[in-house]
Amino acid sequence: MADEYKPPALPSPFTNTTPAPTLLAQGAEAHLYKTVSLDPSIPAALKVRPSKPYRHPVLDRRLTRQRIIQEARCLVKLVREGVSVPAVLAMDWEGQGAEESAWGGAWLMMEWVEGPVVRVVLEQWEAWMKKNAASLDESQLQKEEDRVRGLMKRIGHTLGGLHKAGVVHGDLTTSNLMLRSPAQDTTDSPTGVSMEGEVVLIDFGLAGQSTQDEDRAVDLYVLERAIGSTHPRSEPSFEEVLHGYRESHKGTGSTLKRLEDVRMRGRKRSMIG
Amino acid sequence: MIAIGMEGSANKLGVGIMLHPEDGSPPQVLANIRHTYVSPPGEGFLPKDTARHHRAWVVKLVKKSLKEARVSVDDVDCICFTKGPGMGAPLQSVVVAARMLSLLWNKPLVGVNHCVGHIEMGRLITGATNPVVLYVSGGNTQVIAYSSQRYRIFGETLDIAVGNCLDRFARTLHISNDPAPGYNIEQLAKQGKQLVDLPYVVKGMDVSFSGLLAAIDGLAAQWGLGGEEAAKEDADKQASTAGETQIIPETDGKPTRADLCFSLQETVFSMLVEITERAMAHVGSKQVLIVGGVGSNERLQEMMGIMARDRGGSVYATDERFCIDNGIMIAQAGMLAYQTGFRTPLKESTCTQRFRTDEVFVKWRED
Numbered sequence A: 001m002a003d004e005y006k007p008p009a010l011p012s013p014f015t016n017t018t019p020a021p022t023l024l025a026q027g028a029e030a031h032l033y034k035t036v037s038l039d040p041s042i043p044a045a046l047k048v049r050p051s052k053p054y055r056h057p058v059l060d061r062r063l064t065r066q067r068i069i070q071e072a073r074c075l076v077k078l079v080r081e082g083v084s085v086p087a088v089l090a091m092d093w094e095g096q097g098a099e100e101s102a103w104g105g106a107w108l109m110m111e112w113v114e115g116p117v118v119r120v121v122l123e124q125w126e127a128w129m130k131k132n133a134a135s136l137d138e139s140q141l142q143k144e145e146d147r148v149r150g151l152m153k154r155i156g157h158t159l160g161g162l163h164k165a166g167v168v169h170g171d172l173t174t175s176n177l178m179l180r181s182p183a184q185d186t187t188d189s190p191t192g193v194s195m196e197g198e199v200v201l202i203d204f205g206l207a208g209q210s211t212q213d214e215d216r217a218v219d220l221y222v223l224e225r226a227i228g229s230t231h232p233r234s235e236p237s238f239e240e241v242l243h244g245y246r247e248s249h250k251g252t253g254s255t256l257k258r259l260e261d262v263r264m265r266g267r268k269r270s271m272i273g
Numbered sequence B: 001m002i003a004i005g006m007e008g009s010a011n012k013l014g015v016g017i018m019l020h021p022e023d024g025s026p027p028q029v030l031a032n033i034r035h036t037y038v039s040p041p042g043e044g045f046l047p048k049d050t051a052r053h054h055r056a057w058v059v060k061l062v063k064k065s066l067k068e069a070r071v072s073v074d075d076v077d078c079i080c081f082t083k084g085p086g087m088g089a090p091l092q093s094v095v096v097a098a099r100m101l102s103l104l105w106n107k108p109l110v111g112v113n114h115c116v117g118h119i120e121m122g123r124l125i126t127g128a129t130n131p132v133v134l135y136v137s138g139g140n141t142q143v144i145a146y147s148s149q150r151y152r153i154f155g156e157t158l159d160i161a162v163g164n165c166l167d168r169f170a171r172t173l174h175i176s177n178d179p180a181p182g183y184n185i186e187q188l189a190k191q192g193k194q195l196v197d198l199p200y201v202v203k204g205m206d207v208s209f210s211g212l213l214a215a216i217d218g219l220a221a222q223w224g225l226g227g228e229e230a231a232k233e234d235a236d237k238q239a240s241t242a243g244e245t246q247i248i249p250e251t252d253g254k255p256t257r258a259d260l261c262f263s264l265q266e267t268v269f270s271m272l273v274e275i276t277e278r279a280m281a282h283v284g285s286k287q288v289l290i291v292g293g294v295g296s297n298e299r300l301q302e303m304m305g306i307m308a309r310d311r312g313g314s315v316y317a318t319d320e321r322f323c324i325d326n327g328i329m330i331a332q333a334g335m336l337a338y339q340t341g342f343r344t345p346l347k348e349s350t351c352t353q354r355f356r357t358d359e360v361f362v363k364w365r366e367d
Helices: A057-080 A118-135 A138-164 A213-230 A232-248 A253-265 B047-069 B088-105 B114-126 B162-172 B181-189 B210-222 B227-241 B257-283 B298-310 B327-339
Strands: A022-026 A031-037 A039-050 A088-096 A103-111 A177-180 A198-201 B002-007 B012-019 B028-036 B078-084 B109-113 B132-136 B141-147 B150-156 B287-291 B314-317
Touching: A039 A057, A057 A088, A057 A103, A057 B257, A118 A138, A118 A177, A118 A213, A118 A232, A138 A198, A138 A213, A138 A232, A213 A232, A213 A253, A232 A253, B002 B047, B002 B088, B002 B114, B002 B327, B012 B047, B012 B327, B028 B047, B028 B327, B047 B088, B078 B088, B078 B114, B078 B327, B088 B109, B109 B114, B109 B327, B114 B132, B114 B141, B114 B150, B114 B287, B114 B314, B114 B327, B132 B257, B141 B257, B150 B257, B162 B181, B162 B210, B162 B257, B181 B257, B181 B298, B210 B257, B227 B257, B257 B298, B287 B298, B298 B314
Parallel strands: B002 B078, B078 B109, B132 B287, B287 B314
Antiparallel strands: A022 A031, A031 A039, A039 A103, A088 A103, A177 A198, B002 B012, B012 B028, B132 B141, B141 B150
């Protein structure tokens, strides 16, 4: 394409921020920026849902408003329940556009979480193992496998807390799981990949409030499929996610049983006969 | 090489003839003939009546297409037919005709997946190389992208197809099925002003229309807008105000028939554009191709165009000759398979109502 893509103008409160917010990621629905809150020394994450000009303005406002409020509500609820998610700092569901009084979309400002996403951690680990696994002895190999299993278990634990609070994520992938960098990292591994830190759930754009086994099981199934397709080497340790999940709170038995059904059902079945 | 394509998976019977020149120059359409079974307002097309229509017309259409293309039977290399998906009885009528021609003329048969036919015709006409495909028709709603020899389904409808939703609402309002219910909804929607609230159901890259249809049917009943009488009243009003300056009446919140059509289109098309955008972001593509009967709707094309432009890409769409079910798309997809050595032996020349897009091994595309 000849003309380069230009992201839409930022909502008005952020047009004068110094330093200017930097665009981190662009999805189909939202743009994610890094910016500062109140003081230049306090970093914050800014999620902007720009208005969609293809949609009828009434419908566009309704949907954008509904979705960003839904996301904020889930986050606020989870913070209150002690689940590790970024806290909500500020939001505007009737955000102004670049032009005076024009509707420009909605935005949500959240606590900045410092650390890598689990996808990157596992990718780095898998890449190192693929190249150097032969140089490790039996006990070192075991230790490395244990580290991944430990991480998976912690993920399961966090998911248990999420579901216990009555929220389902709706889009669990390893890109939506972060590791908050600990103050002191005591990792001792030849791979140089740290797996320490608290597991933090991010991106609640498709989240909803539900306590149904079906919704919870689908959440787990989506993560299982995501790990299988992006981290084939770590796939066997997915069992540990379920392990951690089982231990997290009472009443997970029926969800895990439902997961069996969801797996059998699949989603893209061919319906012949 | 010349292929004849026969399509009859729904109420359209199409016969088309495609030429793929030996020197490798672009394929040419030699004939593209279609005859549609149109049911009266307020009714859908029933499989048995549609099948009867196809049986009655198929020989005439084949003869006419050969005449129009100025080719003789000897010039034809293969006979392509729709294997599925579609309605059972109409599919069968056409497959029997294809089989008969194959035996009569001693030509090989090529069974074609209807959805792949749409995609290949769309690619040929628009020149889109590797687009995300939105396939929207009366029986199908899928978002498709190509990856290693398959057209993979990224998102689809969880219940009824978008075209089915439009057709059935046209039935509620007693809108004419001639030339197509969707076309008449589109014309009526142009007069709509007020957007009514309708359920908007997008789940990831999937959509659902059945609840939306029930809701808008309910609104039509609530405001007394459905049925034959309301349709007649509307038509009379149109006739009496024709030529005069249109005075917009006080609405007092009551939607008109046009408002409902307008709201239905705005809502379902927004859902479709949204899942298409999500698929584009997912696979990192900037081209969108719209195929299928609903793809000829200009409002859908316009909305998709705005979305694609904002992503720095472009939309490819075709008009009703190629969008709506036709014979040449079957000939085109069949010819591509035929050139890779694909044949359908007589005893396997069956049809099936369920035939998923990703079941077809796409041997004719690279990587």
